[in-house]
Amino acid sequence: MDNFLKKAAASARELNELSAKVKNAVLLEMAQALRDNTAKILQANSIDMKNADENNLTSALKDRLFLDESRVDGMAVAIEEISALKEPVGRVLDGWMTDDGLKIEKVSVPIGVIGIIYESRPNVTSDTAALCFKSANVCVLKGGKEAEASNVAIAEVLKEVLIKNSLSHEMISLLPDSSREGVAKLIKMDKYVDLIVPRGGEGLIRYVSENASVPVVKHDKGQCHTYIDKDANIDNAIRIAINAKCQRSGVCNAMETLLVDSAIAESLLPKIKSAFDAEGTELKGCDTTRKILNGLAHAGDTEFHTEYLANILNIRVVDGVSGAIDHIIEYGSGHSEAIISENITTAEKFLNAIDAAAVYVNASTRFTDGGAFGFGAEVGISTNKLHARGPMGIEGLTTYKFKIYGSGQSR
Amino acid sequence: MDNFLKKAAASARELNELSAKVKNAVLLEMAQALRDNTAKILQANSIDMKNADENNLTSALKDRLFLDESRVDGMAVAIEEISALKEPVGRVLDGWMTDDGLKIEKVSVPIGVIGIIYESRPNVTSDTAALCFKSANVCVLKGGKEAEASNVAIAEVLKEVLIKNSLSHEMISLLPDSSREGVAKLIKMDKYVDLIVPRGGEGLIRYVSENASVPVVKHDKGQCHTYIDKDANIDNAIRIAINAKCQRSGVCNAMETLLVDSAIAESLLPKIKSAFDAEGTELKGCDTTRKILNGLAHAGDTEFHTEYLANILNIRVVDGVSGAIDHIIEYGSGHSEAIISENITTAEKFLNAIDAAAVYVNASTRFTDGGAFGFGAEVGISTNKLHARGPMGIEGLTTYKFKIYGSGQSR
Numbered sequence: 145m146d147n148f149l150k151k152a153a154a155s156a157r158e159l160n161e162l163s164a165k166v167k168n169a170v171l172l173e174m175a176q177a178l179r180d181n182t183a184k185i186l187q188a189n190s191i192d193m194k195n196a197d198e199n200n201l202t203s204a205l206k207d208r209l210f211l212d213e214s215r216v217d218g219m220a221v222a223i224e225e226i227s228a229l230k231e232p233v234g235r236v237l238d239g240w241m242t243d244d245g246l247k248i249e250k251v252s253v254p255i256g257v258i259g260i261i262y263e264s265r266p267n268v269t270s271d272t273a274a275l276c277f278k279s280a281n282v283c284v285l286k287g288g289k290e291a292e293a294s295n296v297a298i299a300e301v302l303k304e305v306l307i308k309n310s311l312s313h314e315m316i317s318l319l320p321d322s323s324r325e326g327v328a329k330l331i332k333m334d335k336y337v338d339l340i341v342p343r344g345g346e347g348l349i350r351y352v353s354e355n356a357s358v359p360v361v362k363h364d365k366g367q368c369h370t371y372i373d374k375d376a377n378i379d380n381a382i383r384i385a386i387n388a389k390c391q392r393s394g395v396c397n398a399m400e401t402l403l404v405d406s407a408i409a410e411s412l413l414p415k416i417k418s419a420f421d422a423e424g425t426e427l428k429g430c431d432t433t434r435k436i437l438n439g440l441a442h443a444g445d446t447e448f449h450t451e452y453l454a455n456i457l458n459i460r461v462v463d464g465v466s467g468a469i470d471h472i473i474e475y476g477s478g479h480s481e482a483i484i485s486e487n488i489t490t491a492e493k494f495l496n497a498i499d500a501a502a503v504y505v506n507a508s509t510r511f512t513d514g515g516a517f518g519f520g521a522e523v524g525i526s527t528n529k530l531h532a533r534g535p536m537g538i539e540g541l542t543t544y545k546f547k548i549y550g551s552g553q554s555r
Numbered sequence: 556m557d558n559f560l561k562k563a564a565a566s567a568r569e570l571n572e573l574s575a576k577v578k579n580a581v582l583l584e585m586a587q588a589l590r591d592n593t594a595k596i597l598q599a600n601s602i603d604m605k606n607a608d609e610n611n612l613t614s615a616l617k618d619r620l621f622l623d624e625s626r627v628d629g630m631a632v633a634i635e636e637i638s639a640l641k642e643p644v645g646r647v648l649d650g651w652m653t654d655d656g657l658k659i660e661k662v663s664v665p666i667g668v669i670g671i672i673y674e675s676r677p678n679v680t681s682d683t684a685a686l687c688f689k690s691a692n693v694c695v696l697k698g699g700k701e702a703e704a705s706n707v708a709i710a711e712v713l714k715e716v717l718i719k720n721s722l723s724h725e726m727i728s729l730l731p732d733s734s735r736e737g738v739a740k741l742i743k744m745d746k747y748v749d750l751i752v753p754r755g756g757e758g759l760i761r762y763v764s765e766n767a768s769v770p771v772v773k774h775d776k777g778q779c780h781t782y783i784d785k786d787a788n789i790d791n792a793i794r795i796a797i798n799a800k801c802q803r804s805g806v807c808n809a810m811e812t813l814l815v816d817s818a819i820a821e822s823l824l825p826k827i828k829s830a831f832d833a834e835g836t837e838l839k840g841c842d843t844t845r846k847i848l849n850g851l852a853h854a855g856d857t858e859f860h861t862e863y864l865a866n867i868l869n870i871r872v873v874d875g876v877s878g879a880i881d882h883i884i885e886y887g888s889g890h891s892e893a894i895i896s897e898n899i900t901t902a903e904k905f906l907n908a909i910d911a912a913a914v915y916v917n918a919s920t921r922f923t924d925g926g927a928f929g930f931g932a933e934v935g936i937s938t939n940k941l942h943a944r945g946p947m948g949i950e951g952l953t954t955y956k957f958k959i960y961g962s963g964q965s966r
Contacts, residue, residue, distance in 0.1 A: 157884070157908065242929050246918055255940060256910065334764070338940055353745070357765045359941050380963035387965030473568070495958050497568065499667065507657055507961025516966070517957075518653050529666060529749055529954050530770050530942040543940050546928075547906050550918025552791035554798030555927070 145329050148320055149257070149284070149336035155312035156256050156282040162311075164231040171227035171274055174305045175220040178270060181301045182216045188297035189266065196290060204394075208264040209291055219267045219298075223274040226521050232279045232538045247549040252542040254280035256338035259319070259330050261286045261352065263344045266294035273302055273316045275521055279541040284337065286319040286327060288344075331356035343524055361532055361540070363524040365451050366396030366479035368509045371468035371494065373485035374407035380506060381412075381484040382419050387508040388482065390423045393455045396525060397480050397512040400451055401443075401458040403468045406432070409461045413437050416459070425455050432461040448475045465490050469497045476500060479527060480509035501527065501534030556740050559731055560668070560695070560747035566723035567667050567693040573722075575642040582638035582685055585716045586631040589681060592712045593627045599708035600677065607701060615805075619675040620702055630678045630709075634685040637932050643690045643949045658960040663953040665691035667749035670730070670741050672697045672763065674755045677705035684713055684727045686932055690952040695748065697730040697738060699755075742767035754935055772943055772951070774935040776862050777807030777890035779920045782879035782905065784896035785818035791917060792823075792895040793830050798919040799893065801834045804866045807936060808891050808923040811862055812854075812869040814879045817843070820872045824848050827870070836866050843872040859886045876901050880908045887911060890938055891920035912938065912945030 162170075178185070189211040196206050238250040258281045262268045269287055276283035287295040295318060303313040319326055331340050334357045341361050342352040349364045370388050372381045388399035404412055413436045420427055428443035443458040448471070462468050465483065472481055482504035483494040491505040502512045512535060514522025519537030526532040532540035573581075589596070600622040607617050649661040669692045673679045680698055687694035698706040706729060714724040730737055742751050745768045752772050753763040760775045781799050783792045799810035815823055824847045831838055839854035854869040859882070873879050876894070883892055893915035894905040902916040913923045923946060925933025930948030937943040943951035 157910075160910075161908075240929065242922075242927060244922065244927065246922060246927075248928065253910070332765075354743075354768045359770070359939070377963065384963065384965050391966055496571075499568075499664070500956065502957045502959060504959045504961060507959060507964040508966055510966045511653075511655065511657060511959065511961075511964065516653060516655065516657075517659065518651065528770070533954060534957050543944060545911065546913045546945050548913060548915045548918060548922065550915060550922075552788065552795065553918040553922065554795050555802055555919055555921045 145321060145326070145333070148314075148317070149333050151312070151314045152257050152282050152284060152317060153336040155314040156254070156280075158312055159277070159282060159315050160233075160254055160280045162280065167278060167280070168227045170305060170309055170311070171223055171277060173309070174270075174274065174302050175223040175227070177301050177305050178216055178220045178223070178298070181297075182213055185216055185294065185297045185301065186211060186213070188293040191293040192291055199290070201290065205264060205290070209266070209294070211266060211294060215267065219270045222267070222271050222521070226271075226274040226278050226538075229278060229520055229538055232542050237544055244553050245551065246553055249547045249549075250544050251547055252539070253545050255541060255543050257282045257284060257336055258541065259284045259286065259337050259340045259358070261327060261340065261342045261344065261348065263288040264291055266291050266298060268343075269295045269298045270302065271521070272523075273299070275523055275538055275541060277315065279538050281541055282315050282317075284317050284319050284330065286322055286330070289322070292322070327352075328355065331358055334358045341524065359531070360528075361536070362527050364527050365477045366398070366525075366527075367401075367449070367451050367475060367477035368397060368399050368480045369401050369403055369468070369472050369476060370399050370482045370484065370509065371403040371462070371465070371472075372405060372408070372412065373465060373483060373487065373490055374405040375487040375490060376408075376484040377486055377506075378412065378415070382415060384482070384484055384506070384508045385416065386419055386423060388510055389420070389425060389457050390455060391508075391510055394453045395510075397509050398453070399457065399509055401448055401460060401471075401475065403460050403462045403471055404433075406461050406463050406467070409433070410436055413459070420457065423455070425457050428456065428458050430460040433459045451477075465494050469494065472498055472500075477527065478529070479525070480504065480512040482507065482509050501525070556732060556737070556744070559725075559728070560744050562723070562725045563668050563693050563695060563728060564747040566725040567665065567691075569723055570688070570691045570693060570726050571644075571665055573691065578689060578691070579638045581716060581720055581722070582634055582689060584720070585681075585685065585713050586634040586638070588712050588716050589627055589631045589634070589709070592708075593624055596627055596705065596708045596712065597622055597624070599704040602704040603702055610701070612701065616675060616701070620677070620705070622677060622705060626678065630681045633678070633682050633932070637682075637685040637689050637949075640689060640931055640949055643953050648955055655964050656962065657964055660958045660960075661955050662958055663950070664956050666952060666954050668693045668695065668747055669952065670695045670697065670748050670751045670769070672738060672751065672753045672755065672759065674699035675702055677702050677709060679754075680706045680709045681713065682932070683934075684710070686934055686949055686952060688726065690949050692952055693726050693728075695728050695730055695741065697733055697741070700733070703733070738763075739766065742769055745769045752935065770942070771939075772947070773938050775938050776888045777809070777936075777938075778812075778860070778862050778886060778888035779808060779810050779891045780812050780814055780879070780883050780887060781810050781893045781895065781920065782814040782873070782876070782883075783816060783819070783823065784876060784894060784898065784901055785816040786898040786901060787819075787895040788897055788917075789823065789826070793826060795893070795895055795917070795919045796827065797830055797834060799921055800831070800836060800868050801866060802919075802921055805864045806921075808920050809864070810868065810920055812859055812871060812882075812886070814871055814873045814882055815844075817872050817874050817878070820844070821847055824870070831868065834866070836868050839867065839869050841871040844870045862888075876905050880905065883909055888938065889940070890936070891915065891923040893918065893920050912936070
């Protein structure tokens with residue numbers, strides 16, 4: 145592992161010397177190589193699918209794992225889009241002259257070697273490799289065991305393009321030891337690895353955060369809320385609430401708990417219920433909610449902490465915006481939080497008090513994503529507070545250094 | 556500890572609601588309170604100084620620890636300067652309209668609760684407390700045992716000002732359990748603590764990095780180099796080298812190893828030697844250097860890895876800029892690196908290839924500091940690659956969130 149990572153770190157310097165033109169041409173070749181090797185990739189994928197059957201994976205997991213010609217083409221298209229992105233490194237982010245006459249430029253640079261730990265979807269392998277290559281970072285990829293054959297095939301295709309271009313194949317690597325022990329080693333290798341991005345279950349992310357000496361950008365839990373204020377436009381409120389829960393309930397920016405202002409609970413809750421009933425949503429309620437709406441299961445501390453990732457919703461009646469803020473401080477995960485209100489003072493109070501990556505007024509939390517934000521390709525949605533917060537575009541794969549131009553200055 | 560940090564986190568929300576006007580007025584009161592309580596602070600400091608004598612601390616350490624009237628006044632002045640800084644939170648860093656008609660504002664916000672671990676100098680207590688308060692962060696301070704009485708006295712004075720203004724005294728706190736176990740607990744408390752800033756010896760920083768689950772911004776080793784290229788202006792080169800080593804040798808941005816282009820080694824090294832001899836610098840050399848200059852001790856792998864923090868310098872002859880880059884990649888700590896050359900192509904090659912917080916052409920590495928960069932107050936010099944890199948001004952104590960203004964949008 146030590147030797148492998150040492151080589152990876154060395155190839156980072158080689159990668160950093162490539163011009164944008166060269167990098168973009170290599171990326172286009174990679175896209176074409178994926179298309180040319182579709183048969184090979186699909187054959188590897190069929191091994192994973194067979195194992196998935198034998199291991200009784202859920203149909204949702206199998207769907208994430210499955211590749212066909214059009215999905216491989218989609219991977220190629222994604223790489224072409226990444227190739228077309230603006231060059232992310234070498235941008236002058238700031239610049240000034242100091243009192244001593246030094247010219248300082250703050251310039252974007254690659255992070256170096258990035259370890260990425262993920263699950264299921266084989267397209268993450270090619271997407272991530274391309275995003276890292278474009279931003280001149282070496283990636284060390286650790287995909288899920290269930291997608292191993294597919295990931296190996298995809299990585300081989302990309303590596304062949306590197307070799308054909310006389311570049312070190314270590315620029316894009318799968319972690320050689322993909323066991324739990326391999327991961328344990330990787331996250332301690334701060335001598336060679338500059339960043340770990342874990343994407344996956346809570347357990348994995350907790351493990352990585354607690355044990356890594358390498359810095360970590362997490363992509364974890366979204367315990368998102370929508371608060372409907374007494375001054376809300378009710379049509380907007382219901383439509384946004386339905387969208388936040390039901391448009392796609394299995395994702396991190398979907399709503400888990402709806403907070404309703406006590407001042408309008410009596411009149412609003414029946415409308416809310418019939419709207420969600422039409423979507424087949426399973427509703428749970430706090431005591432006040434259950435007095436107004438009959439037959440709901442109880443929602444308490446445990447439910448308010450649960451990220452359902454399913455068509456299930458908690459409803460809680462709170463005392464105005466302060467009650468909503470208190471609830472979110474207690475139960476929110478700092479991902480995405482929304483208030484529905486026409487009152488600007490109430491809205492700003494909420495936006496300022498809530499400490500989350502994305503805070504919304506009069507819009508659905510489902511907009512927290514790189515595409516909707518206009519970032520183009522997305523590395524993920526960071527739940528870190530530092531480095532990258534919220535939707536993370538390719539800039540999230542860069543850091544900066546100061547270039548200082550003197551003419552003989554000493555102190 | 557749990558309960559203490561929970562209260563600290565709660566006071567972060569209270570602090571975040573204060574206007575800049577209120578914060579600045581409180582800071583000015585703190586400055587005055589330090590002046591008014593000079594006798595009390597000096598009395599506490601005399602206890603620390605007595606213990607320092609009994610424990611045979613070095614005179615350098617004792618000088619760092621020592622306070623007198625003028626040093627207390629200096630602490631007050633520092634707080635007044637921090638009060639006068641531009642408001643760091645609530646700045647709109649970026650903003651745009653999305654395709655869906657959402658207005659997105661990227662706004663600077665406090666980080667939350669920051670744990671700061673430091674040594675010796677009692678003025679760090681008041682400086683850090685003021686920087687955190689100005690940026691609406693709660694600080695949990697863990698100073699060195701040797702400065703305990705002084706730190707307690709200073710913190711009490713600041714806390715009294717908070718209480719007088721009806722603010723929670725938890726906004727500025729000393730870690731209640733200042734033992735090793737207390738620190739071990741603090742760095743795992745990611746539920747309440749958002750950032751740890753360790754400032755001190757390598758051992759401490761290593762321990763914190765390896766064991767923290769809270770994100771860490773390190774301020775550690777500066778293994779800095781100056782490379783004199785064959786195309787250097789020799790007068791500049793010698794002056795800058797002397798400055799980088801001798802102006803203040805005990806600091807992280809001082810040079811530890813001088814690299815000399817083999818093409819000019821024969822003619823340059825004797826001049827270098829006589830310049831450093833005049834400064835009383837102890838020189839060590841690689842084999843080539845020792846052939847040209849007689850009587851130097853040997854510098855090899857161990858010396859190249861050593862941060863002397865003293866008037867001792869390694870000299871190594873390298874093959875041009877590529878040799879210098881190779882040496883720095885092997886031995887540099889990513890802090891500050893300089894090339895002395897009039898050749899723009901050589902200089903840019905060096906600036907681009909070296910992965911350090913600050914890379915210089917024709918200037919001394921001693922400029923890597925917040926004051927010289929024009930940042931005003933300095934939190935420290937980060938050797939992190941992420942979040943804050945290099946000199947860290949008060950902006951380094953902020954992060955951002957996205958405020959999103961909709962008019963009923965759903966997806």
